[in-house]
Amino acid sequence: MRILLYLLLAPLFVFAQGEQRYADGSASDQDGNSFEWINYGIQVWTVENSEMVTYRDGTPIPEVTDTTEWGNLTTGAWCYYNNDSSKGKLYNWYAVMGIHDTDPNTPNKEFAPEGWHVPTDTEWTILENYLIANGYNYDDTTTGNKIAKSMASTTGWDASTTAGAVGNDQSLNNSSGFNTFPEGLRSSNGVFKYSGSNAYIWSSTERDSNNVWRRYLYSDYNYLYRNENNKQNGFSVRFVRD
Numbered sequence: 001m002r003i004l005l006y007l008l009l010a011p012l013f014v015f016a017q018g019e020q021r022y023a024d025g026s027a028s029d030q031d032g033n034s035f036e037w038i039n040y041g042i043q044v045w046t047v048e049n050s051e052m053v054t055y056r057d058g059t060p061i062p063e064v065t066d067t068t069e070w071g072n073l074t075t076g077a078w079c080y081y082n083n084d085s086s087k088g089k090l091y092n093w094y095a096v097m098g099i100h101d102t103d104p105n106t107p108n109k110e111f112a113p114e115g116w117h118v119p120t121d122t123e124w125t126i127l128e129n130y131l132i133a134n135g136y137n138y139d140d141t142t143t144g145n146k147i148a149k150s151m152a153s154t155t156g157w158d159a160s161t162t163a164g165a166v167g168n169d170q171s172l173n174n175s176s177g178f179n180t181f182p183e184g185l186r187s188s189n190g191v192f193k194y195s196g197s198n199a200y201i202w203s204s205t206e207r208d209s210n211n212v213w214r215r216y217l218y219s220d221y222n223y224l225y226r227n228e229n230n231k232q233n234g235f236s237v238r239f240v241r242d
Contacts, residue, residue, distance in 0.1 A: 023038055024037060030052060030054055030113055031053060035048045038178070040127055041134075043123065044240065044241035045119075045240055045241075046240075047238075049089065049181070049183065049237060050089065050091065051088075051089055055100065056109065056110035056113065057110070061076050061091075063077070064078075068190060069190075070092075070186065070190035071188060071190040071232065073094065074102060075099055075100055075101060075102060076091070076094040076097075076099055076111075077094070077095055088181065088183040090185065090186050090234030090235060091234060092186075092232055093202060093231035093232075094231060095111060096202050096204065097204065098111050115242050116239035116241055117239060118204040118238075119203055119204065119238065120203055120204050120205045121203045121213040121226075123203075123240050128145060128147065128224055131147040131150060132147055136175060136176050137164075138222055139164060145224060146222045147176070148222050148224055149165070149166055149168075149173050149222065150173070150174065151174070151178040151224060152166040152173040152174060152179075153179050153181045153182075155170060156182050157173075157196065158182075158196045160220045164222035165219065165222050166218065166219050180217055181199060182194075182195060182196050182219065183200075184199075185233055186234030187233060187234075188230040188232035198216055198218050199216060199217045200214055201216065201238055202236075203215070208228075210231065211228040211231070212228060213226065214229050214235060
């Protein structure tokens with residue numbers, strides 16, 4: 001009986017650094033897709049990329065496959081990497097913000113499922129600091145940003161010889177359970193790049209009128225990288241609970 005009880009409850013336990021962490025729970029988006037989430041301190045994050053093709057109210061988000069059309073967009077759209085339906089979905093920032101038409105007087109749609117939102121730049125920083133402080137650096141230190149391995153999936157990354165890098169001994173990745181896969185991106189001119197080497201995830205926070213803060217993991221880095229990028233790019237999306 002005791003063994004059976006352990007097996008039933010095991011997915012809810014928080015495991016020590018260096019071990020795989022299981023999801024704390026699951027929920028569903030507006031399209032009926034199930035996704036898992038984990039509690040990180042004061043935050044709850046989804047640990048799978050968004051897969052929706054509608055906004056919260058059911059309005060379709062267009063799939064745009066054409067290179068030129070993608071590069072000219074100022075409204076929301078999504079695509080598969082290389083337009084290959086076996087790959088993950090990438091969204092431009094206009095979709096993330098619910099900008100569904102070109103009329104500036106039209107209210108934006110809600111993109112995230114009910115009870116969730118796209119993380120701000122500050123919320124990303126809170127997650128980063130939590131992982132550092134709780135020993136998720138690859139070298140077990142609690143200062144400095146060396147958390148990339150703990151956030152990356154255990155497969156799919158280009159190989160690296162850099163100490164603590166995502167692509168170096170991938171079997172040691174994903175101790176935090178964040179499970180980021182290297183989906184690559186679609187650039188602002190519609191070209192697909194960097195599958196296998198990079199994972200890019202949006203924030204909701206604008207850097208300026210043309211650019212938005214993002215986070216990314218790179219196979220040859222041991223840290224979670226922050227910089228700004230054009231709103232027309234196609235990146236993956238995660239959510240934080242309201």
